[in-house]
Amino acid sequence: MLNTDELADFGALYSWMSNINGVMTTEQADWARLRTLEHMSTLTPQMIFELNSTLQDARYSNWRIKRWMMQMAPAEAKLRLRNVPNPLPASRSACIPMATPRGEALRVQAPIYGEEP
Secondary structure: OOOHHHHHHHHHHHHHHHHHHHHHHHHHHHHHHHHHHHHOOOOOHHHHHHHHHHHHHHHHHHHHHHHHHHHHHHHHHHOOOOOOOOOOOOOOOOOOOOOOOHHHHHHHHOOOOOOOO
16 A cells, blocks of 8 residues: 555656656657658758757757656655666667668668658
């Protein structure tokens, strides 16, 4: 049986996880938008501004996710929760260096959910 403090700690963790999930969805959409650069040979000044803004949004989302994860650590330790490895490999589509040739990037990304390259 959980006491009220433990219930509050679990509630805080679930709230953080919900926030993280929402921000991750936004971050993924930002990276998807940035992938449009693969198909453009020229950019207008407006496009450059918009894509730079999108890049900054994605970076900020990533920072928020990392910050929330750090803030969750004390509550996780207090509740004696353990880390369980995720058996699904993470997509590296947003982390591949820009200079990587497209063929190599597609090979490294190795879609696992049936998404189109």
